Structures are given as C-alpha cells and as structure tokens.
Amino acid sequence: MSATVSSRRAVHLLSAVALAATSLMAQASTSGVVISQVYGGGGNSGATYTHDFIELFNAGSAAVSLNGWSVQYSSATGSSWQKTDLGNVLLQPGQYYLVQQAQGAGGSTPLPTADATGTVAMSGTAGKVALVSSTSLLSSTASSGPTIIDYVGYGSTANASEGSPTPPPSNTAAVIRLLAGCTDTDNNNANFVAGAPTPRNTASALNACNSSGSGGTGGGTTTPTAVKIYDIQGSGSTSPLVNTNVITSGVVTKVNNNGFYLQDPIGDGNALTSDGILVFTSTAPTVAVGNLVQVSGKVTEFNVGSASNALSLAHTVTELTAPTVTVQGSGQSILPTPLTLPVSTDAELERVEGMLVTINSQLTVSQNYFQGRFGQVTLSANGRMETPTNRFRPGASALTLAEQNALSRLLLDDGTTLQNPNPTPYFAADNTLRAGDTVDTVTGVIDYGLSTTTTDGLADYKIHPTQAVSFTRANVRTAEPDAVGGNIKVASANVLNFFTTFTSGSTAAGASGQGCTLGGAVSASNCRGADNLAEFNRQRAKIVESLSAINADVVGLMEIQNNVPNTSGSGTNADTAVLNLVAALNAKVGDSTYAVAPAPAGTTGTDAIRVALIYKPGKLGLSGTALSDTDAVNNRPPLAQTFAAANGEKFSVIVNHFKSKGSCPSSASDPNADQGDLQGCWNEQRKLQAQRLRTFASTVQANSGSTDVIIIGDLNAYAQEDPIEELTSHGYVDQIARFNSFGYSYVFDGAAGRLDHAITTPSLSTKVTRAIEWHINADEPSVIDYNTEFKQPACAACGPDYYSASPYRSSDHDPVVVGLSLLKSVNGTPGRDNLTGTAGDDVINGGEGSDTITTGAGQDVLVYTSLRDGLDTVTDFTPGSDRIDLSALLASLGIDPAQAMAASHVRLVNSSAGVQVQLDTDGSAGPAVPRALIVLRGVTASQLQSSRDLGL
Known part of the structure; x- marks a missing residue:
C-alpha cells in the first residue's frame, strides 16, 4: 500500500x-528455554514409541542451567500436579533436552537416551505441561507465575494454556513447536502443530535460532x-x-x-x-x-x-x-488513504490494517448499544442494516444478505481501550445519538476488535478517528407514536425485566431478604431488574412515560416479574408487579384509567418473568375470564382475554413471549442447537410454540364467540423465520408487514429486525387501520437507561448520568401499536327511518329517504353514498367526536374531496333547525342549485371543521 x-x-x-x-x-532475554514437544500416547494402542515424553529446547542465544528446575504435568481439567526433576545441565543455545515419562503396554520403539526420567502417565489427547524453575509442585492452573518458564495446554479440553490450547495430539501424534522449537508467540494453538513424534535429546544436532527466526520464551536473544x-x-x-x-x-x-x-x-x-x-x-x-x-x-x-x-x-x-x-x-x-464501503471482501480491510484512511461517503449509525460502555458505534454503508431473516426466509438469500452486512459495517471506536469513557463520545446536544443518524466523513486508523462484551461474540474491523466526527440527526425522536386510526388502540410493550423485587433482595414495598421465583426456587439471584429502589423508580418512570404517550386501550406486557407463590408457602399476589406499574401509570393519566386483566390462578408459568394485560375499563369491558395455555411447550404461558367495546363489538388479545435465542443447548446434535441458518438457538422450540398458539387461538375464538383475534408480543423470531411462518402460512396476517416493508423493533449485532409482532386472524385484519413500531428504544444508546452502574456518581471516573424520565430507552425493544376499527353497523331502509346508534362507536348509513338519526354515545360515522340519501336530520351530532363521511358520494360525482369546500361543492349553511350540509354538483361555477343533504340539529357552521368533521 x-x-x-x-x-x-x-x-x-x-x-x-x-x-x-x-x-x-x-537486548538479550534472561532465558530462552521452551517446551518444544509433548507426547502422551507412548505405549498406547497404535503407538510407535513405548514411553510418553516431554522435550525442552533452548531457543535463546545463551546457555541456561536447568539445575533446580522441573517439568510438571496436570490433567486437562485438573488442578493438581506431578513433577519430574531435571538434572544439573547447562543447556546450550539450540540444544534439546528429553524427559522420558511413563511406559505403556504397547509400542515397539524405545525413546532415544533420556536426559531425565520420570514416571508420570500423561494423557494422549489433552493435558497441561509446565516448565518450572523450581522443584516445588504448582498449586494452581495459572499459566504464568514467578517460577513458570513455559506452559503448554494441549488438546481442546485443557482448562489453561498460553493463549489457546494446542491442536489435539493422539496415540500416533505429538504436539510439536514450529520452526523446530524457535516459534513462541505465547499462543499454544498458533505455535504448535500435531505431527509424528520426533524425540530429541542433548546429543541431537544443535538448532540455533537465527536473527530472522523466533526467539524462545521471553523473546530469546536475537x-x-x-x-x-x-x-x-x-x-x-x-x-x-x-x-x-x-x-x-x-x-x-x-x-x-x-x-x-x-x-x-x-x-x-x-x-x-x-x-x-x-x-x-x-x-x-x-x-x-x-x-x-x-x-x-x-x-x-x-x-x-x-x-x-x-x-x-x-x-x-x-x-x-x-x-x-x-x-x-x-x-x-x-495523507490518509481513501476507503470506500462496502468492501468486496474483508481482505480489503486487512490490507489497510493499522493505516490512516478516510471514508468520504455517507455512513449510517446501525448500533449504539456499546457507545457508553466502550465508546464504540457500528456504522454501515448504504443505509441501515437489516437482520437477514427479517427480510428473507432462511436460506441462500438470507446468507447473502448476512455477507453483505459484514462487508458494509465498520466500528467507530473512540480510539482508546478505556471502558465507560468520560465524556461519552459522539453525543449530540440532546445527549443521544440515534441509530439511523448519519455521518458524511470519517478519518482514522483501521484496527480489528470485539463489538460485544463477550470474547466469543461478534468482532469487526474498526476505525479509530483522528479527526472530529460530526453526525447528522437523520432519525428524529418523536414525542408520541404516529396515529394508527381506528377507534380501538392495541399495543405491546416489552418492559425489560420490570421487577418489584430487586437484585439486592429488597422490594418496592420496603421488605428485605426477599427473592424471585424461578423453576420453584426462590433467590435474589433470580431477580433480573433494578438493583435497588432508586433504580426501580427510574425504570418505572420511563415505562410510565412510554405507556402514557402510547395511550392504548389494551396493552400486552412482556418481561414483567412473575410474582408466583414462593416455596415457603406464604405466597404473593401474582399480579404484584403489574399492579404496581398500573398504579404509577394511573397516577399520571388519571385514577382508574387502566386496570389489570387478571390472569387465571396458577397459570403464569415458572419462569421469573411473565406476560400480562392491562386495559382501559372506561373504554372496554372484559368479556368472560382470561385464558392461559400451560402446555409444557410454553415456558412462559400466553395470556388471552376477550374484550367488548361499548357498541357490543368483541375481539380477543393473546399476549406471548416465546423462548429466546440465547443459552444454547450444550449438544450440537440437539434439534434446538444453532443450525447455522441464522435463526439462532431454540428455533425448533419456538416453532412448536407457534403451532401450539394456533390451537390456543382456536380455543379462544370458540370461547369468545368471535373470530377476531390479535396475537401480540415478543415472539423472539424475526419476520421471515419459521415460527412466524407457522402462523402466516395458516391464514394469520402479519400486520406490521402490511404497512412497512422494513419493520423493526430490536437491534442485534448492528442489524435491525422485529422480534415484536402484531398478527391477526383474517376476520380482524380487515378492521386493522394501521400497525407501527414506535422507535423509542432500539435506536437509543443503552447508556441513557435507568441503570446507575458505570455512570457518575456511582463511578467517579465514568461518563455522566444521562438519564431522564422520558420514554426513550425505557426498554431494549420498541413497542408495537395497532389501530382497530371496531364499529357497529347501523343501516336504514330505502324509506324513512328512525335510527339510533349504540352506546359505543357506530357506522350509520340511513340509506335512501329522509331519516331521523340519533347517534348515541361514542364516536360515530355517518356515511352518505348517494344524493338520494337525504334529507336526514341528526339529533345529537357532536363536533370533534362524530364524523360525516362523504367520500363515496363525492367519488360518484367525480368531485375531488380536497377541493370540495373551496369549490363550494359542499357548503355549510345555518338554519333555524341547525346547520345544513348542502351539496352542489357543479359548485360555484355552475347553475345547479345546492340541495340540503343533512341537518345537524343544535349545531352551527362555526362549530364544524371540514377536515375533522367532514373528512374534507
């Protein structure tokens, strides 16, 4: 380059x-002696040599005395050691030293003359060997210490090693240090290969490591x-x-x-x-x-x-x-080297490793979860990255997208290895950087590193900026979710471990020494939420802000504490946590606004978390009791409740939380192990849960007498994965997919997808007006959440506490909001009718003839489709609540609704009986005489707004 x-x-x-x-x-090092070969298969079946052995080698440039030294062996997972003392030998540069160990029953060839002899029976497949400058036995498995000269963990199960263990040996293969003993990077896996044993002793030919080779332990003298x-x-x-x-x-x-x-x-x-x-x-x-x-x-x-x-x-x-x-x-x-993303192969980034580069094309923030913890942000080319199985069914297309994502992303680091940097880098004046925000230029040095908190997690190329990075707020926060229409609003919200029992053992009610129940066991270690009351109050305040802004009529909750009776038998109210949340919510929005839909006794499962339902009793009534499916396939049983609107319309809500993708089975042959198809672990379990959910939904329909069912919740499966297919391939309708081709509620490894769903039966689908996610959580950095650790003042050296009692980062999942149009149809005859609506929301179509209409309570819609549908008198029209729908009538006359008022096709004329809604077929430009279509008794023209009350 x-x-x-x-x-x-x-x-x-x-x-x-x-x-x-x-x-x-x-400069010279003090010692260059290394373990150069380990063989534990001596005398075993198929072995050539009769004895186990350990070979040493002086890779340095000075002679080293072995007097008072020993070689020591421990099993792969053991912590006790056996030793063989070495002789009083001055080992020359390039000289080998052979230590013979135990003899087996097989083998045909003895070892060359040993320089030291022991009786240790070593494993032929895995173990640990240490070269020690003492004859005292080691007391731990630590691979370094004041007396440890060199250390080799061999075989994949060795529980200690330099770096990672060597490849596994066998009865016919030793592990042999590369370059005849000259290679030593303090990584056993990289420095050794498995090959035919070649024991060498002090009489063997010298093999001095030259200046272009590798020194021994401690660097050698080269x-x-x-x-x-x-x-x-x-x-x-x-x-x-x-x-x-x-x-x-x-x-x-x-x-x-x-x-x-x-x-x-x-x-x-x-x-x-x-x-x-x-x-x-x-x-x-x-x-x-x-x-x-x-x-x-x-x-x-x-x-x-x-x-x-x-x-x-x-x-x-x-x-x-x-x-x-x-x-x-x-x-x-x-001068920095120009770099363009996406690259065609990741080798392109390897070729600029350590170099100063500049990227002069727009990059998008795809993940900011570790922004506060490690000062890093995931950027991507060509917009945000989508989870492959959110867009495609598992298979070739999904794998191709995964490869494209990998070639498109780059970690923006803060240029240090410090944790919890102060101040948190890349924040705007409003103390956030949202996924979806953009940057046009980044200049810095290319490196490679982890992008998660685990050493076995995702790793990526990264850039350490050398110039200030300036972001553009391309993904603006909203104070409330977009309108979804309809007359009923249903939402789901993952409340991210809302527990009234804390990890400290104290509770929101002031008790101490308490625990949380998991599988029948009660312990504070089972609690997953706030650590203490201060964190709890912060957490609850954020959740209340989000739920009050959503203002749904029904909300399904996931990850709320399962307050099941404890093992002592004293018991607790199963709804303690959800009742606490509802009390706080009502304190903000009004007393008794929300209530808990009680779960059937003993049906919340044995997990520490559960699902729950809350609703507005002033808007909906409970129709029958709740149902729960405690089939063994459901580790967190779904909860169903049928609701009845004031107009008599009914629908059922089933809230779910399927098995997560983490904590994989230990056996690769387990059907729930990761199959490499991007669906993660436990996919088979989630498929079974989806199949069982179909059966449960049928039961709910039968009990309610209505086919209208909406399935909500965290299904822990992206939009195109098998569990969702188990529903949509059987007639259920994915509502988010209807309204947004790239719906997402969660970000993982830099890619966005939706784990949270709204899926309906076909009959209810026709009544869905809109379904959305409100992006208040997945796009926000975790550092602004309720937790107090890794922030000032708890950590003086850490970044500031950016917490605010706002809905943003109230969870890690975005809430889902769905609008339903559950209107009662009231229809007249071709003649004169006296029509009365229900106490709820109605659609009233009087038809032909002069009708007298009383809408009743609720938000009602009066529909007119023909000029023959008048003259009607409406006795109780309420501006701002009721609405007149002229869309079909205007369409039949070729009138543009957007111009209907301005062109005087629709006129509002006050009369002694009330305001008349008049229709003029040719407007102000023609000779046609306006005709009165509707009289709104007791209403004046000034009280009406054309857009609000007439849809014009």
Whole structure:
C-alpha cells in the first residue's frame, strides 16, 4: 500500500528511515528455554514409541542451567500436579533436552537416551505441561507465575494454556513447536502443530535460532532484522515475520492509552500490503502524532477474542510488542488513504490494517448499544442494516444478505481501550445519538476488535478517528407514536425485566431478604431488574412515560416479574408487579384509567418473568375470564382475554413471549442447537410454540364467540423465520408487514429486525387501520437507561448520568401499536327511518329517504353514498367526536374531496333547525342549485371543521 507525504519533507524522511533501519539492536532475554514437544500416547494402542515424553529446547542465544528446575504435568481439567526433576545441565543455545515419562503396554520403539526420567502417565489427547524453575509442585492452573518458564495446554479440553490450547495430539501424534522449537508467540494453538513424534535429546544436532527466526520464551536473544512495515504486514492475513524481532520506523498517526499506530511514510505501492502497524506499549506511550520514530520489537499476531472465536482467530492483529522506541523527529504528516464501503471482501480491510484512511461517503449509525460502555458505534454503508431473516426466509438469500452486512459495517471506536469513557463520545446536544443518524466523513486508523462484551461474540474491523466526527440527526425522536386510526388502540410493550423485587433482595414495598421465583426456587439471584429502589423508580418512570404517550386501550406486557407463590408457602399476589406499574401509570393519566386483566390462578408459568394485560375499563369491558395455555411447550404461558367495546363489538388479545435465542443447548446434535441458518438457538422450540398458539387461538375464538383475534408480543423470531411462518402460512396476517416493508423493533449485532409482532386472524385484519413500531428504544444508546452502574456518581471516573424520565430507552425493544376499527353497523331502509346508534362507536348509513338519526354515545360515522340519501336530520351530532363521511358520494360525482369546500361543492349553511350540509354538483361555477343533504340539529357552521368533521 502506498502512503502520501508532503514533498518538502520527503528527503528528510528517506534519510531518517535509512538511519532507523540500522541504529538499534535488540537486548538479550534472561532465558530462552521452551517446551518444544509433548507426547502422551507412548505405549498406547497404535503407538510407535513405548514411553510418553516431554522435550525442552533452548531457543535463546545463551546457555541456561536447568539445575533446580522441573517439568510438571496436570490433567486437562485438573488442578493438581506431578513433577519430574531435571538434572544439573547447562543447556546450550539450540540444544534439546528429553524427559522420558511413563511406559505403556504397547509400542515397539524405545525413546532415544533420556536426559531425565520420570514416571508420570500423561494423557494422549489433552493435558497441561509446565516448565518450572523450581522443584516445588504448582498449586494452581495459572499459566504464568514467578517460577513458570513455559506452559503448554494441549488438546481442546485443557482448562489453561498460553493463549489457546494446542491442536489435539493422539496415540500416533505429538504436539510439536514450529520452526523446530524457535516459534513462541505465547499462543499454544498458533505455535504448535500435531505431527509424528520426533524425540530429541542433548546429543541431537544443535538448532540455533537465527536473527530472522523466533526467539524462545521471553523473546530469546536475537538480532533484530531491519524491515519495512509493509514487509512485516505481508500480503496475507498474518505476518510472514511473526515472532521475529524486528526494527522499523515510520510516522505516528494515532496514539491511544496503551499503544500507537505507526505508518511507513512512503509505502511500497502494493495494494495488497498495509503500510501501517500497531505498536503495543501496554502503558501510555510517550510519543505524539507526527513523530518520526524508530521501533525495535517482536512481531506478534494478537487474537482479540477467545480461542473458540472463529472470527477473531481469522483476523488476528499484527502488532509490535515489547517495543523500544526512539523519537527521531516531529511535525510529520501522512495523507490518509481513501476507503470506500462496502468492501468486496474483508481482505480489503486487512490490507489497510493499522493505516490512516478516510471514508468520504455517507455512513449510517446501525448500533449504539456499546457507545457508553466502550465508546464504540457500528456504522454501515448504504443505509441501515437489516437482520437477514427479517427480510428473507432462511436460506441462500438470507446468507447473502448476512455477507453483505459484514462487508458494509465498520466500528467507530473512540480510539482508546478505556471502558465507560468520560465524556461519552459522539453525543449530540440532546445527549443521544440515534441509530439511523448519519455521518458524511470519517478519518482514522483501521484496527480489528470485539463489538460485544463477550470474547466469543461478534468482532469487526474498526476505525479509530483522528479527526472530529460530526453526525447528522437523520432519525428524529418523536414525542408520541404516529396515529394508527381506528377507534380501538392495541399495543405491546416489552418492559425489560420490570421487577418489584430487586437484585439486592429488597422490594418496592420496603421488605428485605426477599427473592424471585424461578423453576420453584426462590433467590435474589433470580431477580433480573433494578438493583435497588432508586433504580426501580427510574425504570418505572420511563415505562410510565412510554405507556402514557402510547395511550392504548389494551396493552400486552412482556418481561414483567412473575410474582408466583414462593416455596415457603406464604405466597404473593401474582399480579404484584403489574399492579404496581398500573398504579404509577394511573397516577399520571388519571385514577382508574387502566386496570389489570387478571390472569387465571396458577397459570403464569415458572419462569421469573411473565406476560400480562392491562386495559382501559372506561373504554372496554372484559368479556368472560382470561385464558392461559400451560402446555409444557410454553415456558412462559400466553395470556388471552376477550374484550367488548361499548357498541357490543368483541375481539380477543393473546399476549406471548416465546423462548429466546440465547443459552444454547450444550449438544450440537440437539434439534434446538444453532443450525447455522441464522435463526439462532431454540428455533425448533419456538416453532412448536407457534403451532401450539394456533390451537390456543382456536380455543379462544370458540370461547369468545368471535373470530377476531390479535396475537401480540415478543415472539423472539424475526419476520421471515419459521415460527412466524407457522402462523402466516395458516391464514394469520402479519400486520406490521402490511404497512412497512422494513419493520423493526430490536437491534442485534448492528442489524435491525422485529422480534415484536402484531398478527391477526383474517376476520380482524380487515378492521386493522394501521400497525407501527414506535422507535423509542432500539435506536437509543443503552447508556441513557435507568441503570446507575458505570455512570457518575456511582463511578467517579465514568461518563455522566444521562438519564431522564422520558420514554426513550425505557426498554431494549420498541413497542408495537395497532389501530382497530371496531364499529357497529347501523343501516336504514330505502324509506324513512328512525335510527339510533349504540352506546359505543357506530357506522350509520340511513340509506335512501329522509331519516331521523340519533347517534348515541361514542364516536360515530355517518356515511352518505348517494344524493338520494337525504334529507336526514341528526339529533345529537357532536363536533370533534362524530364524523360525516362523504367520500363515496363525492367519488360518484367525480368531485375531488380536497377541493370540495373551496369549490363550494359542499357548503355549510345555518338554519333555524341547525346547520345544513348542502351539496352542489357543479359548485360555484355552475347553475345547479345546492340541495340540503343533512341537518345537524343544535349545531352551527362555526362549530364544524371540514377536515375533522367532514373528512374534507
């Protein structure tokens, strides 16, 4: 890769680089002895050699005395050790030392003459071996300590190792250190291979490690090789000079708290090699950006994740460790290399690892969950990333989208490894950065690192900015959800572990020493929500703000405490938590506005969390008792309740919380294990729950006498996954999909999708006016939530507490809101009628003839489709509540509703009987005489608003 430097500095830089390549030598280490070979299959079935053995090797440049040393062995998962003392030998550079161990019953070939003999029977597949500068037995499995010279964990089940364990040996294979013992990067997995055992002793030929090879433990004594940064990086995913002591130089482009980035000022012009590298200092470096420095250090490939993390293992970071740094100049600069996302392969980012780059195309914030915790934000090209199985059925298309997502995203880091940075980076003046916001330019250094809190989680390429990053608020907060129409509003809300019993064992009621029930066991460790009363009050305030703004008539709740009777038999009200929430909600919106729909006794399951239903008794009545399905497939039983509107219309709500995708089965053969199809773990369980839900819904329909059912809740399955297909392929209608092709309620690994659903029976689908998600949670950073840990003042060094009693980040899932038009139809005859509506919401169509209409209570709609539908008298029309629908009539006459009032097609004329709604077929421009269609008794024209009351 080539870099660009200002021409006036080029001559100075070239001479400085030449000087840097020759002026510094590596310093010797105290010991270079390593364990170079381990074989535990001696004498086993199929083995050639009769004995187990351990081989040592001096990879350094000075002789080392083994007097008073020992080799020690422990089983793969054990913590006790057995030892074999070594002889009083001065081991020369490049010399091997053979320790013979126990003999087995098989094998045909004895070992070469051993330099030391023990009786330890070692495992042929997995174990731990330590080289110790003492004859005292080790007392722990720690892989480092004051007396441990080298340590090898071999086989995949070894519970300790340097880095990760070696590949597994066998009866016919030993684990052998690379380069005949010269490779040592302190990672057993990277430094050893399994191969045919080749025992060597002190009489074997010497194998001194040269200056371009790898030193032993502690670095060995090698002369550093003068190389350019791009030669260290090479064109592959790992350095060709790994574990080599080198000397190089370049310009400092970025300094963080434990290292700095160095870039060759000229570059090699090869797009396949990076010109930059990380110099890991472990403590704050003393260099500054723009310094020209010379570095002597060891080339290392660092795995940012765990030994089992395939992503991080495939993307180790090339770095220089244990560096000696000399500043040779200052005031230098490197022009950043242009970079465009998405890349075609992630090798493109490997080729600029450690380099200063600039991205001059718009990127979108796709995830901000770790913004407060680690100062990082996931950015993506071409807009937000969508969860693949939210758009496609599991299969090739979904996998292709997953690959595209991976090539489109980049982590924006804050340039340090510090946790809970103060201040939190990238916040706007309103103390947030929302997913969906955009940035047009980012300049910084490319690195690779974890994007989650777990070492086996997702890892990605990242950029450490060297210039201030400016975001545009492209995804604006809203104070309330968009209108969904209809006369009934149904919502679902995941309240993210709303517990009235805290993790401290205290409760919202002031009790102490309490616990939460999980599977029949009661313990404070089972509680999942607030840690204490202060956090609880903050949590509840946010939830109340969100629910009051939604203002739904029915709300299904998920992740609320399951206050089931405890094991002592004293018991608690199963609705304690939901009653507490409703009391707080009513304190804000009005006494008795909401009530709890009681769950049937003993049907809330044995999980620590449950589902619940709350509703407005002033708007809806309970029709029959609630139902719950306690079938064994449901770890959190669904809850159903039929509601009746004031007009007599009925519908049923079933709230659900399916099995989550986490805590995978231990066996890969389990049908609920991750199948690699992007649906995660427990998909088979969720399919069974969906199938059972269909049966339960049929029961609910039969009991209610109405086919109108809406299924809401957190189904823990994205829109195109099998559990949703189990419903939609059997006639159920996905309402979010009807109104939004990219609906989402949750963000995971930078991709947005919907786990929270509104799915209806076909009969109710025709009455759904709109279904939406209100994006108050998934798009917000978690640092603004109710928790107090990792924030000031609890953590003085952490960032500020950005909490506010607002709906934003009241949960991690977005609420779903659905409008239903449940209107009672009241129809007249072709003649004169006296029509009376119900106490609820009605659609009244008097038909032909002069009718007298009394709408009754509720919000009523008067429909007119023909000029023959008048002259009607409405006795109790209420402006702002009732409405006249002229849309079909105007359409039949070819009149544009938007122009009907302005062109005088529709006129409001006051009379002694009340305001007349008149219709003029040709408006003010023609000779037709207006005719009165409706008289609204007791109403004047000034009380009416054309858009509100006439839909015009």
